[in-house]
Amino acid sequence: MFGKYKPLWGNKTRLKSSYDAVIIGGGLHGLATAYFLAKEHGMKNVAVIEKNFIGFGGAGRNTAIVRANQRTQINVPLYKEALDLWPVLTRDLDFNLMFNNCGNLNLMHSEAAMNAARMNIATAQFHGVESHLLDAKQVKEMVPALNISPDITYPIHGAMFHPPGGIVRHDAVVWGLAKGAVKLGAEIHQQTEATAINTENGRITGVETSRGKIHSPRVLVSAGGYSAGIINKMLGIKLPISVLTIQAMVTQPLKPILNHVVSSGAYHAYANQTLKGEIATGAHMDPWPNYTTLTTAYYIKHQAQALSEFLPCLRGVKFMRHWGGLADMTPDMAPIMDGNDPIDGFYMNCGWGYFGFKSCSAAGRHLAAFMATGNCPDILEPFNLRRYEKHQLMGETAALVSYTPDN
Structure with a gap:
């Protein structure tokens, strides 16, 4: 007998009624944000809510390529930081991410x-x-x-x-980040669907789930291809995605x-x-x-x-x-990373197209800083949603997306 099975990221825990932050989406970006919230900002009362299982979406459906040879001066520093973090995370998580910088x-x-x-x-x-x-x-x-x-x-x-580019084993990154986040105190709740995001007087107050209501002053939606639908349905914010x-x-x-x-x-x-x-x-x-x-x-x-x-x-x-x-x-093939606009305490991380895996470590790290302090890091500022209203699209490339911003 091998004893009772225990996942790397701990046994199923009871969903608490209150958290300092709730992250909707158990993919690479959500898990990285939870990990860095605990590791670098001491915010350990964090819940990752995942409708299916961690790594269900794009995290488990990619070809694991990482690189930092993008086109614009806005994008390159973010992807370079992410590329530099793979050996650091392998050491800090004590988990083999199988990073191979084959070029x-x-x-x-x-x-x-x-x-x-x-x-x-x-x-x-x-x-x-x-x-x-x-x-x-x-x-x-x-x-x-x-x-x-x-x-x-x-x-x-x-x-x-x-x-410096190469490949990283995508499922190892999911497991390693999950293990690291839980070890530091965060909770991962799989098979738990977010059904509503609650607000009051322009501020986030919590999340309703299939397992009960959660009070929280901070909510991040980082659900890959499902993010735009969640944000539109629950908050009425239309995204150019x-x-x-x-x-x-x-x-x-x-x-x-x-x-x-x-x-x-x-x-x-x-x-x-x-x-x-x-x-x-x-x-x-x-x-x-x-x-x-x-x-x-x-x-x-x-x-x-x-x-x-x-x-x-x-x-x-x-x-x-x-x-x-x-x-x-998105229309400019660059992500949307924004927060506290138009709702205090609400953060979004989406629109990555097929670049999300390459950037998850750095994006999660900076989103964690944004959520913990309420101040947007300089490296994330160009990726805000308002750039579409101001016609300040990134120069990375262009995709055909029809979008009319709300006033």
Whole structure:
């Protein structure tokens, strides 16, 4: 007999009637915020409320890539901090997060793309992020399996190489943060649905759940693709977010052929080889808003065609598993991290699209500081919701989202 099963994050506890803070969403950002609230601010009377189980959403449905080679000077410092935190968290949580900084190789398929990469690299280097421009021959030397011949749909002109990037085991991050948060005093309540957020005179007063009412002066909604719906339904705040399906898959295990993460914007495909030898690969988002995680034959075909062109050694390899997740996309492809506006004590962390996993450690750390002190950290200020009213969109990229801000 092995005795009674005990999860890493403790046995199920009774839901108390009052907490200093309630976090709706048991994903990476919610768990990271709870952990840093306890660790760095001594706020241990915190409840994480999760309708299903921790890691149910995007936290458990991604390809685990981390990097800090974004485009703008606003984004890069946040992602750099997150990238630097992985070895720190591995030590502090005493949990192997399986961080492998194998490097990211972003393929470029035109001279225009190469020029854009030069701008990205200049921004990265300005902020102390290692990044290099490679020509096609150097790319081939780094990844011999790549096809650099001119007879493919999008010939490879070169690449942007980002050595500090790589992969982290996503479920290990969920378990490690949960373990760390609970060890410091926070509570995680799975299978507990938030049904209402209560306010009075413009202030948060608590949360109603499927297991009872909670009094709390602070509430954070950090529920990934479900955040916009929760915030609109419970507080009447409309967010400029469209929810899109994003699909990924893995092949049968192979001998080592990819020692870096390889991605291509032209082919809308990226790939890395896992510790089990599988080639994990993902595509761009579905082009229509929806809330389904169903997969489609279209993307199986898309991935097969794309990978077969720039990694021809994969022709004939079988896909073994295929899954979908939800990407909550804003018009400028940058997140919304805001608080105390328009309701005191209410905080939101959403709109990450497919960048949420890369940033969860740093975002959780700064959201914790925001919630504990009530003062927005400088690094989060540009990500406020009001930027859409002021037409101050980020320069990262653009997505098609229709939005009319409320006055």
